[in-house]
Amino acid sequence: MHYALEDYVLDIAQNAVEAGAREVLVELDESPGGTRVAVVDDGRGMRAEQRARALDPFYTDGTKHAGRKVGLGLPFLVQAVEQAGGRWSLDSEPGRGTRVEFDFPASSVDSPPMGDLSSLFLSLLCLPGGHEMRIRRSGPRGRYELSRRELSEAVGGLELGSSLAALKEFLVSQEED
Amino acid sequence: MAKMTLDELRKLREEKKQDLSRREVEGKEIQVIVGMGTCGIAAGAKLTFDAIVAEVAAAGLGDQVVIRQTGCMGLCYVEPTVEVAMPGMPAVIYGKMTQDVAKDLVKMHLVEKKLLDNHIFDRPAADIMKK
Numbered sequence: 254m255h256y257a258l259e260d261y262v263l264d265i266a267q268n269a270v271e272a273g274a275r276e277v278l279v280e281l282d283e284s285p286g287g288t289r290v291a292v293v294d295d296g297r298g299m300r301a302e303q304r305a306r307a308l309d310p311f312y313t314d315g316t317k318h319a320g321r322k323v324g325l326g327l328p329f330l331v332q333a334v335e336q337a338g339g340r341w342s343l344d345s346e347p348g349r350g351t352r353v354e355f356d357f358p359a360s361s362v363d364s365p366p367m368g369d370l371s372s373l374f375l376s377l378l379c380l381p382g383g384h385e386m387r388i389r390r391s392g393p394r395g396r397y398e399l400s401r402r403e404l405s406e407a408v409g410g411l412e413l414g415s416s417l418a419a420l421k422e423f424l425v426s427q428e429e430d
Numbered sequence: 431m432a433k434m435t436l437d438e439l440r441k442l443r444e445e446k447k448q449d450l451s452r453r454e455v456e457g458k459e460i461q462v463i464v465g466m467g468t469c470g471i472a473a474g475a476k477l478t479f480d481a482i483v484a485e486v487a488a489a490g491l492g493d494q495v496v497i498r499q500t501g502c503m504g505l506c507y508v509e510p511t512v513e514v515a516m517p518g519m520p521a522v523i524y525g526k527m528t529q530d531v532a533k534d535l536v537k538m539h540l541v542e543k544k545l546l547d548n549h550i551f552d553r554p555a556a557d558i559m560k561k
Contacts, residue, residue: 260471264468376466379499407443408439408443413496414486414497415487416443419439422442423439
């Protein structure tokens, strides 16, 4: 199990990037009732049978590590959401992409803490690849949207230490009043 | 602190550019790669990544060090894992790189060019190596 809600988001978004997506959208809406997250990609998608098996912790498609027999990202998420009394959905179609949506109710003691969103967004934006990623965040301090392409252009790429340090300051400021 | 705009971010990036002439002299860049698979995330690799970004900038190495993320390196039992490659040092995969140890990694490996002996795991797990 992961510790914080942000860890589940990063895990699912990494799946989206690894599925060959050109566009990934991450939505994170925090309201008094709870937190809703959607991760939408236009990657290779899954057939109905693969979609069902993706929820089995002892199944992986074998493309990442041929000898390994576990795939824990989605099973971790489903277990945590159901334990907290939240809802989740997984929609996917080969060639179209995948949409994972879930929420954690604020009223449940089993809902994980949010974590540090500036760290989450830094890691999300720095997932390797030539894709675009949009992050839409809404919460008690309003809403904002981030574009990986725009931010990468602004800091001269998302790899050099000094670029990432500047980006981190920018992301921290977005969570300020 | 008010919300920064993209223009302000561009200016900040310029300010953070460090001594580029030093980079040209050394000629080669330093690469630090953090494993960000499910196992790494569960063990706090995101905090490790964050700590490395902050420490590299604090050490004045911001324009010499490339910091990347990758998936699982196969060493799930010693996450978080960090691979380091730099001129004059052997390429190493470090394990158990929690955020505090990651700070030592920057100070010792990148600045003082000394290995962190108790965290060396040498290379990715044998069963995931490409043949």
